[in-house]
Amino acid sequence: MLRALLWDVDGTLAExxxxxxxxxxxxxxxxxxxxxRWSEARYGELLRVAGGRERLLADLAVQPAAPTGAAERxxxxxxxxxxxxxxxxxxxxxxxxxxxxxxxELIEECGRARLRLGIVTTxxxxxxxxxLAAHFGGGALARFAVTVCAEEAPRKKPDPQAYRVALDGLxxxxxxxxxxxxxxxxxxxxxxxxVPVIAVRSxxxxxxxxxxxxxxxxxxGARVGWRPVAAPAGARVDLALLAAWHRGRPD
Numbered sequence: 001m002l003r004a005l006l007w008d009v010d011g012t013l014a015e016x017x018x019x020x021x022x023x024x025x026x027x028x029x030x031x032x033x034x035x036x037r038w039s040e041a042r043y044g045e046l047l048r049v050a051g052g053r054e055r056l057l058a059d060l061a062v063q064p065a066a067p068t069g070a071a072e073r074x075x076x077x078x079x080x081x082x083x084x085x086x087x088x089x090x091x092x093x094x095x096x097x098x099x100x101x102x103x104x105e106l107i108e109e110c111g112r113a114r115l116r117l118g119i120v121t122t123x124x125x126x127x128x129x130x131x132l133a134a135h136f137g138g139g140a141l142a143r144f145a146v147t148v149c150a151e152e153a154p155r156k157k158p159d160p161q162a163y164r165v166a167l168d169g170l171x172x173x174x175x176x177x178x179x180x181x182x183x184x185x186x187x188x189x190x191x192x193x194x195v196p197v198i199a200v201r202s203x204x205x206x207x208x209x210x211x212x213x214x215x216x217x218x219x220x221g222a223r224v225g226w227r228p229v230a231a232p233a234g235a236r237v238d239l240a241l242l243a244a245w246h247r248g249r250p251d
Contacts, residue, residue: 002246003176004145005110006166006195009121009128011182011202014097016088016131017047018203024087025052028080035065044204050156050185051122053081089130099135100200101221102236107143109239116145120166120179120190122156125149146170158188163195178246180220184208196249198242214245 010016018040026037038046038059046055056077060066067073091097110117119128128149132140141147146169153162167174174194181187182202190197191212199210201218210216217226220237230241 001176002115002178002243003172004116004118004170004178005106005242006118006120006163006177006179006190008179008181008183008186009119009123009131011204012100012180012186012200013103014099014131015203016097016127017043020088020091020097021052021084024084024091025080027087028084031083032076032080034080036063047183047204050158051150052084053077054156056080085124085126088127092127092130092134095134097131097134100202101219103220104135105236106220106238106242111143113239115239116170117143118166118170118177119144119147119149120162121148122150122153122162125151156185157183158185158192160189160193163190163193167193167195178214178242181210181213184210187211187213196246198245214249 007013010021014020022038022040022043029037046059049055049058057073060073060077067076107117121128125147128147129141136143146166148162148166148169153165155161163179167177170177175196177195179190179195179197180200181190181197182200183205187197187199187210197213199213199216200220201208201216215226215228215230217223217230217237219225222233223230223235223237223241224233226237230237
């Protein structure tokens with residue numbers, strides 16, 4: 001029986017990577033007087049590296065103007081990342097990061113059905129709070145029975161740590177939850193924890209395979225393009241459909 005719906009954040013609740021973090025990183029580079037900027041294509045490559053600080057370190061390894069010493073690089077990464085998060089919060093507060101289609105409707109439907117909700121992310125709590133406050137107002141965290149962020153689960157997806165922490169907090173077996181993710185790493189994290197998962201493709205993972213997902217599609221706002229086929233095509237992905245996918249999961 002489905003007892004909880006567990007949400008990823010970046011790319012799942014909103015297109016935060018493309019429309020928020022990328023812009024914030026580039027503004028942080030400019031503010032630090034650094035000569036490089038990340039294109040969408042380059043950022044898409046760097047998303048294969050889990051974690052903002054980790055992406056910065058990976059990119060510094062190929063930037064000719066980067067500091068050569070390990071201590072200098074670490075200090076630069078910390079400074080850029082700290083500023084990036086402040087800039088990201090400003091972008092979110094400006095209203096420039098809408099929720100993805102169908103997200104609000106599904107969250108509100110779960111609330112009416114008294115189905116427990118959880119957040120399972122390895123982004124920072126500050127980033128999560130900024131996004132939720134912008135769309136749900138004060139007390140937004142109260143909608144969620146558990147919120148697991150980087151502070152509680154420092155090991156990045158596809159490591160299953162964040163899901164295991166969430167399950168412990170909810171006191172649920174993995175089979176009693178359903179995860180919503182957007183990336184192969186997220187799907188892998190959920191599956192490694194034993195949690196059934198669906199994948200809602202995001203901008204940077206639009207064509208990636210998501211092995212092990214119960215269903216894969218482009219949007220919660222419509223049933224068009226989902227595999228397995230989710231009729232009727234004009235309706236959104238609702239709780240009844242999620243429960244049906246969950247019931248039909250392979251053993």
